[in-house]
Amino acid sequence: MIKNKTWNQHVVKKENKSLVLETIRACSPISRAAIASKTGLNKGTVSSLVSDLLEEQLLYESGPGESSGGRRPVMLLFNQVAGHSIGIDLGVNYLLGVLTDLDGNICLEKRVKFSDLTYEEIEEQLYAIIDFLIDDAPPSPYGIIGIGVGVPGTVNKSGEILLAPNLGWKNVDLKSILEERYDLPVIIENEANAGAYGEKKFGVGRDYNQIVYVSVGIGIGVGLILNGELYKGNNGFSGELGHMTIDVGGTKCRCGNDGCWELYASEQALIRNSKEINPSLFHTQEPTLESLISHAEEGDSEAIGLFRQIGDYLGVGINNIIHAFNPEQVIIGNRMAYAQDWLTEPLQDRIQRKTLWFQQNDLEINFSQLSTHSSALGIAAFSVENFLLTI
Ligand SMILES: [Zn+2]
16 A cells, blocks of 8 residues: 555656656746646645756756746756757668757767668668767767667567668668667667658647658658657558559569559659660769759759659659548658759649649648758657656
């Protein structure tokens, strides 16, 4: 009995402490009295929890705030530099690593590009980026609070990468490998799920609760925010919409299916089409997304046409997804978002002509404004949420 009572008090205290910390994070700077009135906790409880949090260096006090008469209250602020989080976006042809504070502000970042590396070679590049971010992190009371990696593949609930077709990876337990090497909490998540969360938390998705985030790189992944929460499906495998069939009997995909959406609307489609349409057009070098963008910027009609074709095919898949989820917002992110100028019109045109009219009411189609950082920021934020739960 007594043990239960103590246990319950412990749980209640922990919940109240989380509530106070969440309130301060959301409303910083804020006084103790304002926390009490916002949370409904009594002032004594708030004072004691605030003392704990100050001692743990998760808060700091600043000068007096506004007063409605009488003595001005001391204001409390969340100490967002109490620790740092590492977020890695592991792409098929790049790695982006960021070090963020606990509010998701980027303190350091490093990017490398590559093509056709083996698993071992990518692992070496990954270690090099993580080592750099750890070594150059500013000193803080909690240091590095976790490492998160977004991957272009299917990840199960225990963080194992089951299949990443465009990398040629199968059953890779990257979580255990990184935990062993760095002795830090590690999260592995599908990059589109991480990107959807990044957009909801820091990007154009902040004010929306029904979001379809379409990550367009070498492949296509989709992350879903439904009713304000990341939706991962029964076993964590939702959003594999890059592999929905849009052409029965079409091109063979590395996933085993054929006619998959990502074969027509992604960076790999762009490169393939560019080689097919005019092999000699960009003969001085292998065409890349970047080289095709600079040709389009110079007004090259063939390059512009290639992007317009991608925009149209993006519309084909997005049309299907809109019909399934009736979202408020579709966000196009990852590397292909750089080509927004040429994608928007054919994409919008396809939706307007082919999507049922009532589905188009209250629907926004936006491009990511976080540039290519949605996934890295989202995965870094997952570690922060986990860390704050342990406080
Ligand atoms: Zn496929």
